[in-house]
Amino acid sequence: MTITTNRAGAFRVAFALIVALSLSVVLAQTSSAQGNSVVSGIVVGVQTDESGNLIQFALSDSSGQVTTFKLSAATKYGLENQAGDRWVSTQGEDASEAARRLRDHRERFAPITVSFENGIASSVVEREEGKLETNLGYLFTVFAITWALFFTYVLYMGRKQRVLQYEIAKLKGIIG
Amino acid sequence: MTNKILNLFDPILIFSAALMGVALYMIFIWAPTETNQGAVQRILYFHVPIAWGAMLGIFVVSGSSIMYLWKKEEKWDRLAVASAEVGVVFGGLMLLTGMIWARPVWSVWWTGEAKLTTALILFFIYVAYLMFRAYFPPGAQRQRLAAIIGVIGAVDTPIIYFAANLWAQAHPPIITGPVADSDSALGSDLGTVLLVATVAFSFLFVYLVQSRYKIRKSEDDLVELKRASSASVMTGAG
Amino acid sequence: MKGSLAVIWAIGRKDLLLEIRNKDVVVAVAGFALLVLVIFTVAIDLNQANAKLVGPGVLWAGIAFAGVTGLNRAFALEVEGGTLEALMLAPISRDLIYFGKALGNFLFIAVAQIIVIPVFAVLFNLVVFRWEMLAISLLTTIGFSAVGTLFAAMAVRVRAREVMLPLLFLPVVVPLLMAAIESTSQVVNGRSWSDMSEWLQLAIAFDLAFIVISAFLFQHILED
Numbered sequence: 302m303t304i305t306t307n308r309a310g311a312f313r314v315a316f317a318l319i320v321a322l323s324l325s326v327v328l329a330q331t332s333s334a335q336g337n338s339v340v341s342g343i344v345v346g347v348q349t350d351e352s353g354n355l356i357q358f359a360l361s362d363s364s365g366q367v368t369t370f371k372l373s374a375a376t377k378y379g380l381e382n383q384a385g386d387r388w389v390s391t392q393g394e395d396a397s398e399a400a401r402r403l404r405d406h407r408e409r410f411a412p413i414t415v416s417f418e419n420g421i422a423s424s425v426v427e428r429e430e431g432k433l434e435t436n437l438g439y440l441f442t443v444f445a446i447t448w449a450l451f452f453t454y455v456l457y458m459g460r461k462q463r464v465l466q467y468e469i470a471k472l473k474g475i476i477g
Numbered sequence: 478m479t480n481k482i483l484n485l486f487d488p489i490l491i492f493s494a495a496l497m498g499v500a501l502y503m504i505f506i507w508a509p510t511e512t513n514q515g516a517v518q519r520i521l522y523f524h525v526p527i528a529w530g531a532m533l534g535i536f537v538v539s540g541s542s543i544m545y546l547w548k549k550e551e552k553w554d555r556l557a558v559a560s561a562e563v564g565v566v567f568g569g570l571m572l573l574t575g576m577i578w579a580r581p582v583w584s585v586w587w588t589g590e591a592k593l594t595t596a597l598i599l600f601f602i603y604v605a606y607l608m609f610r611a612y613f614p615p616g617a618q619r620q621r622l623a624a625i626i627g628v629i630g631a632v633d634t635p636i637i638y639f640a641a642n643l644w645a646q647a648h649p650p651i652i653t654g655p656v657a658d659s660d661s662a663l664g665s666d667l668g669t670v671l672l673v674a675t676v677a678f679s680f681l682f683v684y685l686v687q688s689r690y691k692i693r694k695s696e697d698d699l700v701e702l703k704r705a706s707s708a709s710v711m712t713g714a715g
Numbered sequence: 716m717k718g719s720l721a722v723i724w725a726i727g728r729k730d731l732l733l734e735i736r737n738k739d740v741v742v743a744v745a746g747f748a749l750l751v752l753v754i755f756t757v758a759i760d761l762n763q764a765n766a767k768l769v770g771p772g773v774l775w776a777g778i779a780f781a782g783v784t785g786l787n788r789a790f791a792l793e794v795e796g797g798t799l800e801a802l803m804l805a806p807i808s809r810d811l812i813y814f815g816k817a818l819g820n821f822l823f824i825a826v827a828q829i830i831v832i833p834v835f836a837v838l839f840n841l842v843v844f845r846w847e848m849l850a851i852s853l854l855t856t857i858g859f860s861a862v863g864t865l866f867a868a869m870a871v872r873v874r875a876r877e878v879m880l881p882l883l884f885l886p887v888v889v890p891l892l893m894a895a896i897e898s899t900s901q902v903v904n905g906r907s908w909s910d911m912s913e914w915l916q917l918a919i920a921f922d923l924a925f926i927v928i929s930a931f932l933f934q935h936i937l938e939d
Contacts, residue, residue, distance in 0.1 A: 379584035389584055426584060439581055443520045443574045447527070450573075451681070454566050458688055465695045472702040476709055546935055601886040608882060612873045622869045625932045626883065629865075632928050633887050636921055640890035643913055647897060 340368060341414040341428050344407040347400055354396035358403050360415060370415055370422040378402065379426040383409060387427070399425075489687065493680030500674040508670050520578040522670050526678035528571040528596070533682055534564015535599060535634065538606070542627025545620060551697065554620040557627055559689035561606050563682060568600045589648055594641040595634075602630045615700065722807050726815025729798075730789070731822060739792060744778075744785035744827035749834055751777030756838050763840065770839040771899035775855070775892055778831060782824050782859050783881045786867040789820060794871055803937050813864060813933035817926075820860040820867075828852055841903040847911065848902050854918040855895040861922060862887055865929040868936050894918040 345367060346359035359369045374393030380402040381387045388402060403425075406413055412428040504522045537560035545553035575593070576586045587593065606626045613619040734740055755773045759765055793799045802812050832852065836843045863884055870880040895918070898911040908915075 387584060437516050439577050440516050440519055443523060443577050446573055446577075447523055447570055450566065450570055454563075454685070458685075458692060461692055462695070465692065465699055469695060469699055469702060472699070472706050475706050476702070546932075598886050598889050601882075605879075605882040605886065609869075609873065609879060612875055612879060618872070621935045622872070625865070625869065625935055628928065628932060629862075629887060629925075632924055633890070636890045636917070636924065640893045640917055643917065644893050644897070 338418070339414060339416045341412055343410050343412050344403050347403045347407060349397070349400045352397070353400060355392065355400035355403065360413070369420075370417055370425075371420055372396075372399075373421050373423075376422050377424040377426075379424070380406065380413065381411075381427045487684060487687075489680055489684045493677055493684055496673060496677035496680065500670070500677045503670045503673055508667070517578060517581045520574055522674050524571065524574040524578055525671055526675040527567050527574060529675050530567035530678050530682040531564055531571045531596075531600075533679070534560045534567055535603070535630065537686070538564060538603065538627045539631030542624040542631070545624045546628065549617075551620075554624065555690050555693040555697075556686070557624065558607075558610060559686045559693055561603055561627070562689055563685045565600070565603050565607060566685075567682065568596070568603065572596060572600060589645060591638065591641040591645040594644065595638045598637050598641075599630070599634060602626075602633065606630065719808075719811055722811045723814045723818055726802070726812060727818035727822065730816070730819030733792070734819075734823065740785045740788050740823045741826050741830075743788050744781045744824060745830040747781035747784050748777040748827060748831045751780060752831070752835055752838055761839065766839040766841055767900065767903050770835070770841055770903060771896045773839075774832070774835050774899065775895045778824070778828065778855075779859070779885065779888065779892055780881075781827065781831075782863060783884055785823055785827065786820060786863040786884070787870070787877060787880050789823065790867040790871040791876075799868075799937075809934035809937050810930040812937070813930050816868070817860045817864040817929075820864050821856055824856045824859055825852075828856065842905070843899070843902055845902055847908060848899065850915065851895055851898045851902070851911075851918070854915065854922055855891055857922045858891040858918065858925060859888060861925040861929050865925075865933055865936070868933065891918060891921050894921070 340360065340362050342360045342362035344358055345361045346369075348356045348358065350356055355372060357369055357371050359367050361367045372392045374391065376392035377389075378391065378399050379387060379389050380399075382402070382405060388398065390398065392399060403413075405411075414426050414428045415422050416424050500522070504519050508519065508522070538557050541553040541557040541560070544550075545557060575596075579588070580586050606623060609626060610619060610623050613622065752773060755769070755777075759769055759773075790799075832843060832848070835841070866883045866887075867880055870876045870883060873879045894914040898914045898918075901907075901911045901914075
């Protein structure tokens with residue numbers, strides 16, 4: 302009897318959750334959905350000023366079309382060297398290192414991805430889509446960890462329950 | 478008293494599992510690959526519902542802590558501790574999945590972004606809540622003091638978020654990635670998958686909290702029985 | 716009203732007299748915070764730019780950690796002397812006990828800062844003696860003692876109180892720490908009130924929220 306009322310209660314809670322959720326998701330969906338353009342390719346030209354700071358660079362995409370990008374102080378970089386060490390910074394912080402990194406990419410023909418708005422790059426990063434295998438690794442890790450942790454938690458509760466039930470039965474035996 | 482706590486035929490669990498199956502199908506097969514982030518974007522279909530579960534945990538802990546301080550009824554304390562524990566499990570998973578998603582997309586594991594900072598601090602507050610309960614001898618005093626921490630956490634949440642936001646404005650987090658700043662154009666498909674996954678995880682949350690609640694209850698029963706048995710032994714001896 | 720203030724002052728004064736006699740808490744707080752500062756001057760290459768960048772963070776992290784030690788010490792003394800039980804027997808309202816204890820803790824941390832901040836200014840070569848700094852220091856100390864008094868009174872009842880208090884206290888005061896660090900770095904960069912008004916407002920909101928909620932919740936700790 303008590304169990305059925307418990308379940309009815311739980312269902313009511315769950316139902317309220319669903320309603321709240323649907324509302325929040327619908328609201329979230331109606332907002333946002335803007336974006337700037339993205340292009341990937343290899344660096345074909347790097348131009349610097351006299352002190353070695355990057356002024357602009359040119360990118361050739363897969364169809365061979367060359368685009369030149371200007372930079373702002375907020376332009377972000379996430380570029381790796383040949384050893385795979387990632388350098389993360391902005392144009393405002395270290396424009397000369399940016400030039401060095403891009404020249405390195407040009408020499409290695411290492412592809413990069415640029416997101417831009419009105420010809421000004423907002424971020425210049427190592428091309429990620431090319432590395433499908435590593436990305437699938439991330440995806441797999443997430444799902445493995447999630448289920449392993451939930452499973453461990455359920456096992457932990459199960460063990461706790463067994464110990465409790467055993468002790469309760471023992472004590473009941475003593476009293477009865 | 479024969480009801481099993483971890484009932485595998487609990488309708489909530491069955492429903493959650495069924496939805497989870499649908500969600501997995503949608504995540505891996507039905508949903509199109511996001512053009513810019515690639516396969517990693519599918520992590521979000523897990524990450525967002527788990528984060529929602531963690532948030533539910535905080536709501537329930539603070540709500541039932543307030544109710545406990547007001548009504549002083551055992552059930553509110555049991556609900557608080559059950560959802561705190563499940564909430565911490567969800568919270569830990571939220572942090573882990575978030576970091577794994579951020580590495581390829583933002584190019585960093587962690588950054589000083591407002592939501593991230595808030596989530597981490599709240600996670601620590603609720604871990605402290607559970608540790609406090611673990612260290613404290615059982616009884617009404619433990620329940621009262623734990624409820625105080627629950628209420629403090631709730632009061633602190635908006636302040637932390639506001640501070641973390643201001644902080645992120647002063648120290649813009651460096652987020653670089655193929656599409657770190659732009660939202661994808663997957664709009665409606667993304668919403669549908671997220672909705673199904675979120676409902677599935679919500680049911681999982683309810684099931685886990687309910688199970689933990691029942692375990693908590695039998696722990697109390699055990700304490701009660703121990704008291705009764707020691708009393709009966711005493712009367713027997715006297 | 717006047718009666719309540721007298722009660723608060725009486726409790727605060729009792730702690731203060733005890734402190735003047737054995738100097739347990741202030742020495743612990745100031746000593747700990749000074750050591751943090753000294754260790755960081757060794758650990759970090761302190762040129763002018765670095766000092767401005769990390770100085771405020773080191774200062775407030777040091778004071779926060781040291782504050783935890785002091786709060787632990789203050790309530791440990793209370794338990795050793797059995798004075799909390801005695802206070803509970805007294806016919807006064809529980810929130811007055813809270814305010815009295817918070818006043819004591821406020822004074823300890825404030826005195827420790829009077830020692831620590833000048834040393835910080837010397838070690839890090841930064842200009843901090845400005846009215847803005849006084850406001851920041853006051854607001855932060857009020858917040859620390861408001862939250863710290865509540866948590867210390869709770870943690871003192873736990874087996875591992877030395878571990879429990881920082882675990883409870885530090886995450887909760889993170890927003891206040893952010894406010895203190897950010898405004899202090901405005902001060903050392905020579906900016907004034909208007910550049911830190913948002914952070915000061917945040918600190919005021921934090922203080923008000925936690926004074927009210929802690930005073931209200933404190934009765935649930937003492938109730939038996």
